[in-house]
Amino acid sequence: MTAIATTHALAQPASGWGRSSLTLPPLGNLDAYISAVNRLPLLSAEEERDYARRLQKHGDLEAAGKLVMSHLRLVVSVSRQYLGYGLPHGDLIQEGNVGLMKAVKRYDPEQGVRLVSYALHWIKAEIHEYILKNWRMVKVATTKAQRKLFFNLRSMKQGFKADAVDADTHRERLSEHEIDVVARELKVKREEVIEMETRMSGGDLLLDPSPGDDGEEAYGPIAWLADARHEPTAVLEATQRDLLASEGISEALDALDPRSRRIVAERWLKVNDDGSGGMTLHELAAEYGVSAERIRQIEVAAMKKMRKTLEAYA
Template identity: 70%
Template sequence: MSGTSFALAPSTAATLPAASWSSTALTLPPLGNLDAYISAVNRIPMLSADEERECARRWREQHDLEAAGKLVLSHLRLVVAISRQYLGYGLPQADLIQEGNIGLMKAVKRFDPAQGVRLVSYAVHWIKAEIHEFIVRNWRMVKVATTKAQRKLFFNLRALKRSVKAGAGDDEVLRERLTDAEIDVVARELNVKREDVIEMETRLSGHDVALDPLPAADDADEPQAPIAYLADLRHEPTEVLAARERELLATEGIEQALAQLDERARRIITARWLQVNDDGSGGATLHELAAEFGISAERVRQIEAAALKKLRKALEAYA
């Protein structure tokens, strides 16, 4: 989402009303120019309490989009300031600002000046809520927090880890694991179970792994990608057909192939390859079969070799 435009209110930037805004010619910067955008919103004048109440009244009673746009534009600098608090999550500030602006517009839509609070105080909750949702949704491919309690722990754990690990940089905070004593401190400070802290700590310290990464230039020593050992091929069509073919060869195919042998050759193949002794060992030996048929062990071997060759041809034809 980086490099997105900052279209924040319906055509309000070019149609600002007069009064204190008359001297401000606001032109939104080109797409992707974050520094120019921040400079532009910082030049937008703040509204006085009376101006804010009047704009909010016009929006609530008359659905005046110009008044709503004025409320939004005058608080864009608040979104920029709040977005700076979440730069440590590795997400583009432009995206954080964009999501925060959505929260600001939601706050303006619901703002009631009759409650006696300024919009800046009311909007902080909505701005942070949208940024929090964006971070949880995009920080990792797999969500690290899904419940309300997990989200609270997710955003508070970083700050507490920084306090218990004095001297650690922002990037080191998530990578460095908490000790048992530090886990107890965090659990006590956040009033959560020790097991919840351990679970979230494990999620934060982990990282995403590509299921099927692009091969490296020299991947001879590269570890096997997860796609190789996570794939379930049991129901893959070609594997199903191959398994069915092997099953038919092992039953009907063998039966038909053995039927083409004479009785002595069939007995030798069955005794040597298709039977197992009571102790779990292999089939009959050449000498045992030689004694059974009254021939030499070498002759038994020759019959066996000829029978195996005939069986292979029969199975190939069956397949």
């Protein structure tokens, strides 16, 4: 079920949601949907807090439905800002509705912020993600000025007669005179027109390619976009390492006798201001009146004991 269909279903009487007074007529097209959601009543601040508390404390799905329905017009309004990307308006609304439902689920009425402000971030985030996944515009024009130049240049190119074709891409390209005309009409630098023309002439590139015929996982540009620091597994591993490096090591050291603890600390944990380590085997041997080999044996036994403690701690 699409997000638009889902939000429409939220308004219909159903056992899971309870009987809601916010009902939409059967919708045959997008214009009818937009017209219907724009007629839905808005909630007062008090009503919004009440429904949000009912959802938060009791999992009241009817309250969730009313919160979603009263903000559908917000999604329609936000989605209009992204029509220039060439994607279907219905799809943009659908993705925005997904973001709205995520916002409603996570909304905390005790924070003193209206849902409209909180949901705005989630709606835009979901639409942005949809655009990133579905259109190469993100690499053609990444700033507001570039997007404006992109659309104006594309429009003006349609009025020019093709004088030249790129030998590599077999696409029409602007002549030197046409570049000057575009730069003058759009009040931009000639170099900016050439750069955008080059980007527009480039072929599409799949960010996340499918595995090859041999079953090997293909490598795509999306790999450069990933931030491994925030990947859930990496976060958990980093947290575990931090615990072992602090509480785990401290607990393992406490399990040793004083002599073994000092030997391990001098040999493995101590770092002087000049970057050098702690005492050597011979220095420790001289201090305790034993051989360097004996100090090494004590160190090995202490490390084994610490390893067992760390394994149990982990």
